[in-house]
Amino acid sequence: MLVVEGLRAAYGRIEVLHGIDIEIHSGEIVTVVGANGAGKTTLLKTIVGAQPVAGGTITFRGENISAVPGFRRLARGLALSPEGRQIFTNLSVEENLRLGAYLYTDTRVDKDMDDAFAMFPVLREKRNLNAGGLSGGQQQMLAIARALMGRPSCLLLDEPSMGLAPLLVAQIFEVVKSLKALGVTVLLVEQNAFGALSVADRGYVMETGMIVLSGTGRELIENPRIRESYLGL
Amino acid sequence: MRLSHKYSALLVLLAVVAVAPLFFPSSYYYRVASLVCVNGLAVIGIVILTGYAGQISLGHAGFAGIGAYACALAPVHLGLHPGAALVLGALVSAGLAFLVGRPILRLKGYYLGVASLGFGILVSMVLTNESAITGGPDGMQVADLGLRGWLAGIGLRLTTGQFWYFVNALAMLIGAWLALNLNERATGRALRALHGSETAAATVGIDVARAKLSAFVISAVYASVAGSLLALQNRLVTPDIAGYMHSIEMVTMAVLGGVGSVLGAIFGAAVLTLLPQVLTAFDQYEQIALGLIMMLVMIYLRQGIVPGLLALIRGRGT
DSSP states (O other): OEEEEEEEEEETTEEEEEEEEEEEOTTOEEEEEEOTTSSHHHHHHHHHTSSOOOEEEEEETTEEOTTSOHHHHGGGTEEEEOTTOOOOTTSBHHHHHHHHTTTOOSTHHHHHHHHHHHHOHHHHHTTTSBGGGSOHHHHHHHHHHHHHHTOOSEEEEEOTTTTOOHHHHHHHHHHHHHHHHTTOEEEEEESOHHHHHHHOSEEEEEETTEEEEEEEHHHHHHOHHHIIIIIOO | OOOOHHHHHHHHHHHHHHHGGGGOOSHHHHHHHHHHHHHHHHHHHHIIIIIITOOOOSOTHHHHHHHHHHHHHHHHHTOOOHHHHHHHHHHHHHHHHHHHHHHHTTSOHHHHHHHHHHHHHHHHHHHHHOHHHHOGGGOEEOOOOOHHHHHHHTTOOOOHHHHHHHHHHHHHHHHHHHHHHHHHSHHHHHHHHHHHOHHHHHHTTOOHHHHHHHHHHHHHHHHHHHHHHHHHHHTEEOGGGGSHHHHHHHHHHHHHHOTTOHHHHHHHHHHHHHHHHHGGGGGGGHHHHHHHHHHHHHHHOTTOHHHHHHHHHHHHHO
16 A cells, blocks of 8 residues: 655755665554654655655555655545644644544535544543643544544554553554554554554564564564563563 | 624624714714724734734735725726725735745745845835836825715715725724634634644645645735725825835734734724824823833733733633
């Protein structure tokens, strides 16, 4: 579904992605784990077009989208729930969700919103409140719900567990798992390697802008090197 | 059922506009109140650009100048009716905003402020220096709109002051209604979204450059129509209308009253139009008093007078 080949990206003259190759098949949950500063967020931003491609190609559903402007990529089915839950804090919860469905004007928007509220009941209670007043966990739920309102076939999640209490982290990973049942393909980027690898079908390990290891979630969890450097076991 | 924000705001505005004349002891008051309405109309444009979309312009008086001079020039040179000249001015302003907005809206924050300031100064220089056409610094006469005479013909006799108060108040009400409508629609949400985070806005499919440009064009039309109405009312235009002080006044009115809210910005326009009249009691200390009031408001009510006071009242209530 999503094939990234030899992808390079740079901030000014400093290259941060040195040729990334990853592949995600339809219906999979794939995770990219790695330390702070490995380039995980840059990878996602480049895939959705928030960061220009400096080299390589991004192929989505058989089409090269490397040159498609970012705001057009959602219409093709590619959604990002950005790092640090960039929800619109000056808008209400409902307005955030409606913005997620900015591209659509049909009646399915209301139905999708009901589905989002069914998935995250706490958002229904707070639908008319300013999103800035939500707790960290609730904001993360809103960020995921907003991305789903865009009807993605492939959802990119950037550090959904960041800064959340352990109980909420577990809840967020449950949500990620449940996305699979909805038929959404997921690319999950995480520092919480254990949590991410436990829910993922496959995983990649990223270090300083390169993919250094790949395998199924189970294989990676059992890999001695991963256990030592990322899982602290 | 609770009235939506939009209708309660419009009702408040309508009530104030309708009731205010009962307290006008002389035609001078109509004149000042009609100025409040014209300024109110112009700052609604600033609310859309700055309050919703988060973009700053220090050159919007340039568009007011274009609107004003369209009403002065088009009837003379093109033989247009002054009312049609107002529409022409709005179209020219929109076109120019489209052309100018493309390159300068790539800039952010104070860079955008300075670039737009440059645009406003350019317009006022052209109006001042092309004296063969514009009459230079002395300005020029503006043709009569003719509507007041027509109304008198059908039996509705209004003084000049009354007539312009009602025309401008109507224009302001329509402007407020359109802006409040925009706020509730997808376009308005998109503007407020890019105000929050441009990256996040792009990830939900918003064409950020286009959204900013449309806010700029819409707000230019507001400024242009306000400029036209001012010219038609005064029957005289001078390049001052396009001067940078006027641009800064617009932004100050909006920010003082509350740039995120249509009602707030109009209130700001009212305060800054009325205060100098009231403060004449302070004689030569007028400017000092005005400056002091503005500083105190910004220190204690940073969101502007109306949203700031509302937040205070709600805070006490709970």
